[in-house]
Amino acid sequence: MADYQTIRTAGVSGARTAQIDEGLRAHMNKVYGTMSVGMLITALAAWAVAGLAVSSVPSAYQIGADTYLTSFGAAIYASPLKWLVMFAPLIFVFGFSAGINRMSAATAQVVFYAFAAVMGLSLSSIFLVFTATSIAQVFLITSISFAGLSLYGYTTKKDLSGMGTFLMMGLIGLIVASLINLFMQSSAMAFAISVIGVLIFAGLTAYDTQRIKNTYVEMAVHGDKEWLGKAAIMGALSLYLDFINMFMMLLQLFGNRN
Template sequence: MNDNLIFTESQSGLSAFFTKIYSLVGIGIGLSAFVSWLMLYPFQQNLLTIMTQYPWVYMGAFFIELALVFLASNAARKNTAAALPLFLTYSALNGFTLSFIIVQYAQTTVVQAFVSSALVFFVMAGIGATIKKDLSGMAKALMAALIGIVIASIVNIFMGSGTMNFIISIVSVLIFSGLIAYDNQMIKRVYHQTGGNVQDGWAISMALSLYLDFINLFLNLLRLFGRND
């Protein structure tokens, strides 16, 4: 009976940990979506002005984003108070830069890509949270493939190949789908390895990983669905 009570408490604690992480992911995605909406509608003229006259603003924001990801990840690992503000700041800034990409596609394409991303995300999250097989080996292979995709993307900037871009997008969808499953398995692993005494920094770190998985999945599906836009 005591064993059943301990198991129930463990499951309850794990569920609370998942809830905390997914609440942060939801806040991050919601904040990005809100900022993108502001740029695409109320501030559409400002968006177009930046695109046509001040493209360096977009590039500057992009490089600031890279720094924020590094800072937020580092702060989360150290469990410092700056982790959450950095994560939220990154999410808001990412919404700003996403608007420059989204504006190039039809609204129906954007909705289609977002809904598809959400469906894939939750299916892979469910697989990752329930599968018994250790996905660590798969994750290493996916990270190696991701490095290859980044290199191929840089090369394709100069080649401008539509076929190469199509292949990169398909492979990227597969990579980030797999990483979603792995990251969800990692949530369980971290919780059990710490005996349920997980710090807030871990929740923010895992939320950041899942947020990045979702955004990259969305962007690649957007490119696939919007090839003719």
């Protein structure tokens, strides 16, 4: 990946450089803004689904003292449908990435928000497993960590592109290990996955931020606003996934269980 300062100054100077810098700030604001709205949709969807799934009214599915699954909760958490709920976001994001070039920027944004809602459905079970206080605490820790890592990725003059291949290989290995542990149910393996996952997604947060920044500067010269609009959505998706996954790994490590 080309260095930001090299891209910014090569053949571009004066007013044009200032215009690119201003456009970059607007682009990053859109990335973070879109990501933030997606996070809000996910949180609301998860909270709403969990509220519909759990009741104090006795049923055949008791999950705690005076806590029971409703028929809706039993359908999504205690039936084969749970596998669809679990893997739907992964299927969704692959389909979204494959079809982004055929969408307008406005359509891509709507699809991203729909994906965020589906992710909320998938994550709703954390309200059954972890206390609300620990979820809030880990979310705050994740937010502070994410902000610091993303700021580093944006401001550092060090080229982080060399991390990309290493981090993606680690991510693939993490996914494979997680799938295996679905069947093994090893607590030691789960702990190792969470620790390694935190490190991988911390690195991806900084790497993706710099990649989004450099991609904008590379393409801004061409002035393709439609492409840049879609690039902002895909950038928001990348950072959103980094945040969500880092949050889930930290929750596994530090969350207090019900």
